[in-house]
Structures are given as structure tokens and as C-alpha cells.
Amino acid sequence: SAVISQKPSRDICQRGTSLTIQCQVDSQVTMMFWYRQQPGQSLTLIATANQGSEATYESGFVIDKFPISRPNLTFSTLTVSNMSPEDSSIYLCSVKKGANYNEQFFGPGTRLTVL
Amino acid sequence: GENVEQHPSTLSVQEGDSAVIKCTYSDSASNYFPWYKQELGKRPQLIIDIRSNVGEKKDQRIAVTLNKTAKHFSLHITETQPEDSAVYFCAASNNNNDMRFGAGTRLTVKP
Numbered sequence: 001s002a003v004i005s006q007k008p009s010r011d012i013c014q015r016g017t018s019l020t021i022q023c024q025v026d027s028q029v030t031m032m033f034w035y036r037q038q039p040g041q042s043l044t045l046i047a048t049a050n051q052g053s054e055a056t057y058e059s060g061f062v063i064d065k066f067p068i069s070r071p072n073l074t075f076s077t078l079t080v081s082n083m084s085p086e087d088s089s090i091y092l093c094s095v096k097k098g099a100n101y102n103e104q105f106f107g108p109g110t111r112l113t114v115l
Numbered sequence: 116g117e118n119v120e121q122h123p124s125t126l127s128v129q130e131g132d133s134a135v136i137k138c139t140y141s142d143s144a145s146n147y148f149p150w151y152k153q154e155l156g157k158r159p160q161l162i163i164d165i166r167s168n169v170g171e172k173k174d175q176r177i178a179v180t181l182n183k184t185a186k187h188f189s190l191h192i193t194e195t196q197p198e199d200s201a202v203y204f205c206a207a208s209n210n211n212n213d214m215r216f217g218a219g220t221r222l223t224v225k226p
Contacts, residue, residue, distance in 0.1 A: 103161060104206075
């Protein structure tokens with residue numbers, strides 16, 4: 001498996017501000033993912049972040065709203081920009097281990113509340 | 116892209132009974148099918164997975180079956196215990212793409 005940490009674990013933010021979430025992994029991984037999980041819902045992929053290339057966003061998510069950085073193989077950040085109450089959710093980073101393995105592991109999540 | 120359907124959305128069983136959760140997928144290229152357990156306020160935890168080259172896998176009280184022809188796979192939990200109560204997610208992926216999740220099943224095991 002992988003040891004994944006996220007900061008902050010939770011935050012309460014004002015409308016119109018931005019929050020950057022950090023994800024740290026204990027080993028080098030090629031593929032990192034950012035998911036959103038709204039209360040009582042499933043996991044929705046926001047984007048895939050591979051080191052050395054721009055993030056790939058899923059339909060409904062854009063770079064201006066959710067800019068992502070992937071400076072190295074153990075770290076990534078997701079910024080939620082110009083927040084509105086609809087952005088209130090849990091944001092989780094996730095990694096796949098190994099080139100031929102599909103196992104995917106999740107960070108503890110960041111619970112975001114936008115007032 | 117891949118679409119994963121999961122049923123039922125809620126499931127309530129008596130302690131000691133079995134629980135079965137079913138999923139279907141749409142992309143015939145999918146070859147990896149994990150199941151995650153998410154307790155309240157916690158991250159999803161991988162509990163068992165199956166690859167497309169096998170039809171069944173078992174780990175103590177949990178088992179997963181896969182029918183590639185029909186594009187469906189199931190999670191079976193036997194001798195359920197109250198600590199099995201959680202939300203369970205199925206997912207599907209292949210080597211080249213990210214994972215798509217089912218909508219989740221809230222399992223309640225009554226003591």
C-alpha cells in the first residue's frame with residue numbers, strides 16, 4: 001500500500017477565497033489523482049496529475065477552478081479557486097502503485113466547508 | 116468511457132447473515148475490479164480486488180466473483196458482523212485509465 005497524508009484535514013472558508021490542499025506520499029508514484037466526494041455520494045474524479053505533464057481534467061472540471069501542481073513524484077497540490085458553497089465537499093488525493101499494478105489508495109481527505 | 120452501476124443502494128442484514136452487492140460495468144477493456152469499504156468520516160479502504168483473468172477470489176469472509184461475458188461482478192460477505200457496517204464502493208479500471216466508481220451501497224448489520 002502507500003502512506004498518504006493531506007493538509008489541511010479540514011477548513012472553513014469564505015466565499016470567493018481559494019484553498020490549496022497538499023498531498024504527500026511516502027514513496028514515488030507515477031499517477032496521482034484528485035477526487036471529490038460530496039456528502040453521501042460516490043467518488044468523482046476531478047483530474048489526473050502525472051509528474052512532468054499538465055493535469056488532465058474530467059468533464060465538468062476546469063483548470064482555472066481547480067489548478068493542480070505536481071512538482072515531483074511524491075507531492076501534489078489541488079487549489080479550489082474562487083470558492084462558493086457548492087464547493088463544500090471532501091477532497092481526496094489518490095495514488096496508483098507500480099507500473100503494472102492497478103491498486104489505488106486514498107489519502108484521508110480534506111473536508112472543506114464554504115460559507 | 117467506463118460506467119459502473121451498483122445495487123442495491125442500501126442493504127440491511129441481521130448479524131450472521133450474508134450480504135451481496137452487485138455491480139455492472141460498460142467498458143469491455145476494463146480488467147481490474149476493486150472493492151472499497153468506507154466507514155463514516157474515514158477514507159475508502161481497499162478490501163479486495165479481482166483481475167479479469169480469474170472468476171473468483173476469496174479472503175476469509177469476503178469474496179468477489181466476476182463474469183466478464185456479462186460484465187458484472189459481485190461482493191459477497193458471509194457471517195456478517197456489526198463492524199462490517201459501512202459504505203461499500205465497487206470500481207472498474209484498465210491499465211490505461213483511471214478508476215470509475217459505483218454509487219455505493221450502505222450496508223447495515225443489525226446485532
